[in-house]
Amino acid sequence: MTTQELIAQIKKKNSFLCIGLDVDLNKIPSHLLKEEDPIFAFNKAIIDATHHLCVAYKPNTAFYEAYGLKGWQSLEKTIQYLNSNYPEIYTIADAKRGDIGNTSTMYAKAFFEDLAFDSVTVAPYMGKDSVEPFLAFKNKHTIMLALTSNEGAFDFQTKEVNGRELYKEVLETSKGWKNSENLMYVVGATKAEYFKEIRKIVPNSFLLVPGVGAQGGNLQDVCTYGLSENVGLLINSSRGIIYASKNEDFATKAAIKAAELQQEMAEILNQ
Numbered sequence: 001m002t003t004q005e006l007i008a009q010i011k012k013k014n015s016f017l018c019i020g021l022d023v024d025l026n027k028i029p030s031h032l033l034k035e036e037d038p039i040f041a042f043n044k045a046i047i048d049a050t051h052h053l054c055v056a057y058k059p060n061t062a063f064y065e066a067y068g069l070k071g072w073q074s075l076e077k078t079i080q081y082l083n084s085n086y087p088e089i090y091t092i093a094d095a096k097r098g099d100i101g102n103t104s105t106m107y108a109k110a111f112f113e114d115l116a117f118d119s120v121t122v123a124p125y126m127g128k129d130s131v132e133p134f135l136a137f138k139n140k141h142t143i144m145l146a147l148t149s150n151e152g153a154f155d156f157q158t159k160e161v162n163g164r165e166l167y168k169e170v171l172e173t174s175k176g177w178k179n180s181e182n183l184m185y186v187v188g189a190t191k192a193e194y195f196k197e198i199r200k201i202v203p204n205s206f207l208l209v210p211g212v213g214a215q216g217g218n219l220q221d222v223c224t225y226g227l228s229e230n231v232g233l234l235i236n237s238s239r240g241i242i243y244a245s246k247n248e249d250f251a252t253k254a255a256i257k258a259a260e261l262q263q264e265m266a267e268i269l270n271q
């Protein structure tokens with residue numbers, strides 16, 4: 001999907017919500033455990049109930065890899081279901097990959113070609129030659145960790161390197177990489193006070209923002225400085241939406257939670 005198509009969907013739906021599909025078999029309603037593929041059954045119900053309220057879904061691959069081959073098959077079925085039934089939806093494989101160049105190319109092929117995701121998250125630690133193989137794919141986005149939502153972000157990301165904080169170095173340096181127009185960045189919603197500085201470096205880039213909901217990040221605070229001319233934000237909530245209920249009404253309850261966030265987004269966009 002192109003960036004323009006993503007922006008068009010955001011404007012049409014008045015939403016920049018991304019729903020995280022982080023499926024834990026211990027947390028889903030027990031009646032689904034009788035299904036042949038409980039993870040896919042859960043995702044399908046959540047997607048059918050919420051697709052009109054969000055613009056993106058983000059399965060974190062850890063929640064699928066944890067169940068071995070069956071988990072990977074559930075991930076495959078989920079992305080195929082999304083691409084066949086809701087092709088307008090933007091898809092993010094939250095896999096946080098990155099390796100030496102030839103290995104990165106294989107990761108990129110796995111997520112962009114085999115699974116046909118629109119984007120994948122990568123770590124910047126191994127540098128330019130570990131990220132550029134992902135950027136070479138046309139109409140696909142590479143979402144690089146910049147300033148993460150967890151407490152450990154302060155261990156390295158905010159430490160000074162070359163006279164500026166490491167996350168700023170990551171943002172600034174990556175702008176010069178080949179096909180950098182295919183880059184987006186992860187910035188945690190729990191770090192709302194950093195968005196003003198971040199927007200000085202990447203005024204127009206899309207930012208994937210996890211941390212609203214279960215991690216306590218606030219949508220309004222992120223938007224104060226995070227919004228760009230073309231919205232430029234994908235706000236993710238996973239547990240806060242998908243585990244709204246453990247009963248048969250789980251999908252309806254998830255839709256209610258998603259609608260609350262979408263409504264707040266519509267108000268922000270129409271201010």
Ligand SMILES: O=c1ccn([C@@H]2O[C@H](COP(=O)(O)O)[C@@H](O)[C@H]2O)c(=O)[nH]1
Nearest residue numbers: 060148149150188210214215237238239
């Ligand atoms: O900095 C980061 C990067 C990624 N994540 C991922 O986003 C979701 C958040 O889930 P919630 O349940 O809404 O807290 C999850 O997949 C994380 O691994 C992040 O939280 N922070």
